[in-house]
Amino acid sequence: MFAEEWPLMMFTLISQLAIGSFLMLVWVRFSLHKHDAAMAAKLTNPGFKAVGVIMSLALLLSVLHLGAPMGAYRSILNLRFSWLSREIVTAGGFLFFWFLSYRAYQKETASNAPAWFTSLLGLFVVLSMSNIYSHSIRPAWTDANTYIAFFGATFTLGSLGTAAFIVYGARGTELTSAVIDQLKKMSLIAGVAVILPLLYLPIYISTLANGNAAAQQSVQLLTGSYQFLLTLRGLLSLAGAGIISYAIWRAGNDTQQRWVYLALVLVMIGEFLGRFVFYGSAVSITIGLN
Amino acid sequence: MAQLGFYYDMTICTGCKVCQIACKDINDLEAGTLFRKVYNFEGGEFPKPWAFNLSLACNHCAKPKCTENCPTSALYKREKDGIVMHSREKCIGCRLCMWSCPYGAPQYIEKLGKTGKCTLCADLLDKGEEPACVSACQMRALQFGDIEELRKKYGDSADIRPLPDSGITHPSITITAKKEAMK
Numbered sequence: 001m002f003a004e005e006w007p008l009m010m011f012t013l014i015s016q017l018a019i020g021s022f023l024m025l026v027w028v029r030f031s032l033h034k035h036d037a038a039m040a041a042k043l044t045n046p047g048f049k050a051v052g053v054i055m056s057l058a059l060l061l062s063v064l065h066l067g068a069p070m071g072a073y074r075s076i077l078n079l080r081f082s083w084l085s086r087e088i089v090t091a092g093g094f095l096f097f098w099f100l101s102y103r104a105y106q107k108e109t110a111s112n113a114p115a116w117f118t119s120l121l122g123l124f125v126v127l128s129m130s131n132i133y134s135h136s137i138r139p140a141w142t143d144a145n146t147y148i149a150f151f152g153a154t155f156t157l158g159s160l161g162t163a164a165f166i167v168y169g170a171r172g173t174e175l176t177s178a179v180i181d182q183l184k185k186m187s188l189i190a191g192v193a194v195i196l197p198l199l200y201l202p203i204y205i206s207t208l209a210n211g212n213a214a215a216q217q218s219v220q221l222l223t224g225s226y227q228f229l230l231t232l233r234g235l236l237s238l239a240g241a242g243i244i245s246y247a248i249w250r251a252g253n254d255t256q257q258r259w260v261y262l263a264l265v266l267v268m269i270g271e272f273l274g275r276f277v278f279y280g281s282a283v284s285i286t287i288g289l290n
Numbered sequence: 291m292a293q294l295g296f297y298y299d300m301t302i303c304t305g306c307k308v309c310q311i312a313c314k315d316i317n318d319l320e321a322g323t324l325f326r327k328v329y330n331f332e333g334g335e336f337p338k339p340w341a342f343n344l345s346l347a348c349n350h351c352a353k354p355k356c357t358e359n360c361p362t363s364a365l366y367k368r369e370k371d372g373i374v375m376h377s378r379e380k381c382i383g384c385r386l387c388m389w390s391c392p393y394g395a396p397q398y399i400e401k402l403g404k405t406g407k408c409t410l411c412a413d414l415l416d417k418g419e420e421p422a423c424v425s426a427c428q429m430r431a432l433q434f435g436d437i438e439e440l441r442k443k444y445g446d447s448a449d450i451r452p453l454p455d456s457g458i459t460h461p462s463i464t465i466t467a468k469k470e471a472m473k
Binding site (some may be wrong): 004065066067068069071072074075076077078081082083084085088133135136137140212276284285287288 | 328331344346355357358359360361362363364380381382383384385386389390391392393394398402403404405452453454455458
């Protein structure tokens with residue numbers, strides 16, 4: 001199904017994981033730095049490194065989506081109007097400034113400015129990405145749901161990704177209360193980011209149901225052949241958000257790591273299913289539908 | 291800027307598809323790719339069945355979403371006559387134009403890994419000739435020209451039942467429709 005769009009679909013998800021994780025890692029590092037600079041670096045460095053690898057993979061996927069990949073450089077020629085051009089410039093910029101931020105963080109007296117700037121750029125990438133879809137002729141994408149889904153995925157994957165990177169960085173050591181406080185914040189952000197898109201779902205479906213023929217066809221898909229996947233997506237994401245809360249508030253230090261990883265895997269599968277439905281249920285306005 | 295466009299008279303079109311074939315021929319398109327397509331609609335019940343045809347290509351919209359969204363500017367409006375042009379050299383096959391056109395005009399050409407579309411036979415126009423589809427139409431159901439002139443002559447009707455709301459992209463087409471095709 002929509003095989004030609006799979007690399008693009010994975011690009012959106014993977015880049016949102018990278019951007020969300022970077023954003024959260026910067027925040028965690030900034031917050032922990034006051035308590036213990038060495039610990040802040042030890043816990044966040046693996047994550048920062050991984051963000052670069054993940055974002056590079058995302059950009060590679062975006063190129064593979066093209067029918068003529070060798071012309072990828074031309075995708076920035078319409079910055080004045082095209083959100084796709086803006087997305088590519090900002091995504092490339094994000095990767096460049098990630099590198100600068102990463103290098104800056106290797107120095108003891110590093111300023112946070114490059115990392116904050118990179119975070120802002122990352123948010124602009126997600127905004128550009130959302131605008132590409134909201135400027136299409138598919139009613140299922142021109143709804144506010146696109147922004148909620150994309151920013152929701154950024155914060156869900158980012159907070160859980162960051163929690164996983166932190167427990168990975170802390171393996172073999174006892175987590176301090178300052179670190180646990182940060183992890184609690186990650187789990188709260190994940191909870192909100194998972195619940196908001198699910199709460200919006202009924203509004204989204206009822207808005208589409210009152211729309212044109214293409215919008216109504218999308219409703220038929222969402223409530224028909226995609227209903228099971230949509231339900232499974234909600235359950236997996238909620239389970240992931242629940243498990244991370246359990247891991248941080250209740251689980252012992254010895255099992256915490258596994259629970260956090262499990263939560264990330266569940267949420268990733270949930271977000272993947274959500275994005276699959278997002279693509280699959282978007283029906284174009286076209287000839288003969290009215 | 292002048293704006294060229296099409297006039298289509300549904301009431302005399304026989305659905306012979308010669309416009310579609312002429313377009314396919316001049317653009318050297320392979321099976322499955324159509325820059326102009328004749329749609330057939332039918333309905334009703336005995337003793338009042340109805341049928342009508344609709345011949346459509348790119349409508350060279352006044353506010354096209356494809357040119358706005360195209361990341362390479364491969365799609366652009368020609369200054370002198372408002373034709374939505376397509377540069378095959380610049381196109382990278384991202385297919386965003388296909389997500390942007392409510393009329394399904396841009397077509398993905400698998401062999402090239404790029405899209406293509408009707409350019410109103412701009413090369414023929416530049417030589418003083420007519421677009422291939424217009425020349426081929428034996429019923430003279432298809433005409434082209436300054437869209438404002440065509441609207442003055444035939445009325446301004448792009449909002450017929452099978453077509454998307456003209457407010458989305460302001461298509462440069464006007465149609466004389468059969469009553470079953472009217473909204």
